[in-house]
Amino acid sequence: xxxxxxxxxxxxxxxxxxxxxxxxxxxxxxxxxxxxxxxxxxxxxxxxxxxxxxxxxxxxxxxxxxxxxxxxxxxxxxxxxxxxxxxxxxxxxxxxxxxxxxxxxxxxxxxxxxxxxxxxxxxxxxxxxxxxxxxxxxxxxxxxxxxxxxxxxxxxxxxxxxxxxxxxxxxxxxxxxxxxxxxxxxxxxxxxxxxxxxxxxxxxxxxxxxxxxxxxxxxxxxxxxxxxxxxxxxxxxxxxxxxxxxxxxxxxxxxxxxxxxxxxxxxxxxxxxxxxxxxxxxxxxxxxxxxxxxxxxxxxxxxxxxxxxxxxxxxxxxxxxxxxxxxxxxxxxxxxxxxxxxxxxxxxxxxxxxxxxxxxxxxxxxxxxxxxxxxxxxxxxxxxxxxxxxxxxxxxxxxxxxxxxx
Ligand code: COA
Numbered sequence: 001x002x003x004x005x006x007x008x009x010x011x012x013x014x015x016x017x018x019x020x021x022x023x024x025x026x027x028x029x030x031x032x033x034x035x036x037x038x039x040x041x042x043x044x045x046x047x048x049x050x051x052x053x054x055x056x057x058x059x060x061x062x063x064x065x066x067x068x069x070x071x072x073x074x075x076x077x078x079x080x081x082x083x084x085x086x087x088x089x090x091x092x093x094x095x096x097x098x099x100x101x102x103x104x105x106x107x108x109x110x111x112x113x114x115x116x117x118x119x120x121x122x123x124x125x126x127x128x129x130x131x132x133x134x135x136x137x138x139x140x141x142x143x144x145x146x147x148x149x150x151x152x153x154x155x156x157x158x159x160x161x162x163x164x165x166x167x168x169x170x171x172x173x174x175x176x177x178x179x180x181x182x183x184x185x186x187x188x189x190x191x192x193x194x195x196x197x198x199x200x201x202x203x204x205x206x207x208x209x210x211x212x213x214x215x216x217x218x219x220x221x222x223x224x225x226x227x228x229x230x231x232x233x234x235x236x237x238x239x240x241x242x243x244x245x246x247x248x249x250x251x252x253x254x255x256x257x258x259x260x261x262x263x264x265x266x267x268x269x270x271x272x273x274x275x276x277x278x279x280x281x282x283x284x285x286x287x288x289x290x291x292x293x294x295x296x297x298x299x300x301x302x303x304x305x306x307x308x309x310x311x312x313x314x315x316x317x318x319x320x321x322x323x324x325x326x327x328x329x330x331x332x333x334x335x336x337x338x339x340x341x342x343x344x345x346x347x348x349x350x351x352x353x354x355x356x357x358x359x360x361x362x363x364x365x366x367x368x369x370x371x372x373x374x375x376x377x378x379x380x381x382x383x384x385x386x387x388x389x390x391x392x393x394x395x396x397x398x399x400x401x402x403x404x405x406x
Contacts, residue, residue, distance in 0.1 A: 006101055007232045007387070009108075010039030010220035011345040016333035017184040018118045019214040024060060025072050027216035028114050032073050035110065035218035041227055046220070047106035049073065049080040052093035052113040053337035056082075058128040059120045069112055086132030087285060089113070090340025091240075091371030091380030094219065098238045101223050108222040113341030117212045125212050129336070132374040134246035145209055145286065147247055147375045149201035152288035154253035156203065158303070163203045165306035167194035169287040170207050170330055172315050177327020179316075179358040184213055184333030208287040213333030217341035219348075230389050233351045233367075237270035237383040239263075245377045256376035259296040263370070266381040267298075270366075274298035277321050278364035279350045281343035283372040283379075284328040293370055294323065297381070316360035325350055325360035340371035344382060351386040 012034035014027050022030075036043070049070050057063040065082035069075075085092035090113035097111045117125055126143045137147065152166060170189060177183040189207055197206035221235065222228060241261035244250055250257070267273060274297060282297065284290035294305040294314070299321055312318035316325060326332040326346040329339060347367035349355040367384040 005223050006098055006221055006235045007223070007228045008219055008221050008235065008344070008348050009041070009228060009232065010035035010218070011348040012038060013182060013217040013342050013345050014215050015182045016213050016215035016335060016342070020118065022214065024056070024114060024116045027116065027214065028069050028072055028112055031216040031218035032110060032112060035220050039220040039227070041108060041220065043074055045108050045227070046075055046078060046110045048078055048097070048100060048109045049075050050093040050097040050109060050111045051080065051082045052090035052111070052340055053082055053115060054084055054086055054089045054132070055115060055117060055128050055336065058131065059124065060116060069114070075110070085378050086373030087283070087334070087336045088340055088371045088373030088378045088380055089337040090217070090342070091369070091382065092340070092378070094340060094344060094382060095238045095240050095380055097221060098235060101221065107224040108220065108227070111219045111221065111341055112216065113218070113338035114216040115335035115337040116214050117335060118214050122212070132377070136246055136248070143201070144375070145201040145204055148286040148288055149204045150247060151253050151292065151375070152203050152286070155288055155291065158254055159306070161306045163195065164191050165310065166203065166208055166287040166291070167191045168306065168309045169284060169290045170194050172309060173284060173324050173328040173330040176316060176325050176358070176360070177331025180327050180332055181357065183327045183331050184211055185327070185331045204286055204288070210285045210329035210334035213335040215333060215335035215338050215342070217338045217345050219341055219344055225389070228389050231352070232387055232389065233348050233384050234387040235382060236385045237266035237381070239265040239269065240378065240380050241265070242378050243376055245374060247375050255292060255302070256296055256372065256379060258376050259293065259370060259372060259379035259381065262379050262381040263297050266383050270383040272366055272383060276366050277368045278366055279322045279325060279347060279361045280368040280370065281326060281328070281346050282323055282370040283339070284324060284330050285334060285372070287330070289372065290324070290328070297368065297370060299323070322360040325355065325358055340369070340380060343369035343371060344384070347384050351384060
């Protein structure tokens with residue numbers, strides 16, 4: 001069976017931010033209920049649940065995540081799985097869900113990405129996130145802003161760019177985030193704002209960093225032709241690459257082998273080139289991460305990403321390939337296990353033309369989502385295509401059943 005025959009039929013996210021009044025249960029239910037009602041199918045059509053989540057155990061003392069959310073979403077007794085791959089948990093959950101459909105196990109599944117981070121203190125969150133690093137890194141006391149700061153130092157030396165060039169990424173993503181009513185931060189920032197924000201790990205400042213965030217996102221995907229609407233989005237490539245956990249064991253600090261490999265495979269499988277991509281969500285956990293991503297995904301030549309960002313090559317209203325129309329991790333927020341699914345939801349909305357104020361492309365055909373775990377130990381690349389079902393049957397509206405929380 002070809003990858004192209006898997007379609008997204010429902011996609012939704014909660015608001016992202018410091019959601020102190022919402023429990024993980026409530027966030028999951030909101031994202032799932034909205035995705036399900038958009039899909040037009042009922043709970044009984046969902047044959048399996050995949051959950052992307054990193055910190056449920058360390059911050060929420062709940063490790064039995066698959067069953068926990070299957071019960072909460074009234075999906076039990078369907079099979080339910082928790083996928084953990086640090087900040088790429090969402091992308092890896094989507095990859096496994098796709099593979100299960102390709103293997104013929106199921107026709108229609110839901111993928112939930114969820115993280116609740118802001119109820120814990122900053123120190124606990126920073127040390128929990130470092131579970132994605134290597135033993136030596138943890139032992140040295142370094143945190144993720146520190147690891148990406150080392151990458152930024154290496155990149156700045158190698159390609160002779162300045163801190164102001166890194167800041168351009170944050171300026172773009174906060175501009176895009178200002179159109180997103182679900183974003184954690186909707187304010188715009190200038191280069192001067194970034195430069196004078198507090199120094200977190202040299203050369204990264206507060207406004208070079210993604211924040212700590214709560215949020216959930218959900219997709220319903222299917223290969224069941226009877227429920228695919230005429231206009232939809234198909235997933236035409238889903239690839240994963242890995243690398244060493246430790247930064248110091250890598251031959252390059254200015255590129256991620258995991259992401260480059262996943263991108264190469266994904267372009268080959270999808271039969272598209274970087275220049276065909278109209279819109280992309282990339283993993284900008286720190287400003288430097290987006291520059292590296294733009295090069296790993298071949299949107300920019302090596303060493304040229306900062307120049308391209310500054311020229312507006314990836315900015316709505318200016319560029320051809322719009323990058324991070326949601327505001328990215330920087331402005332929309334980064335609830336780590338939910339991010340990979342939120343990226344896919346964003347691309348779906350951009351391709352369907354349903355992104356509302358944040359709609360950044362017109363009549364786009366190809367979209368891409370790039371999700372990274374740790375400092376690049378794992379990366380996923382998904383490619384999406386706006387598709388018209390030739391022989392689409394009239395989509396059946398099912399009554400959404402069994403949802404006790406309605
Ligand atoms: N961008 C913009 N503003 C931010 C922000 C960010 N990344 N993080 C926090 N803020 C704002 C808060 O909203 C708050 O504003 P207010 O005073 O108007 O309410 C203010 O800055 C202070 O917030 P606080 O939570 O005390 O910040 P902090 O200093 O504890 O944390 C970071 C800042 C950058 C250290 C934290 O956001 C962080 O660790 N980010 C990286 C997370 C990470 O590593 N993720 C995994 C990536 S691989």
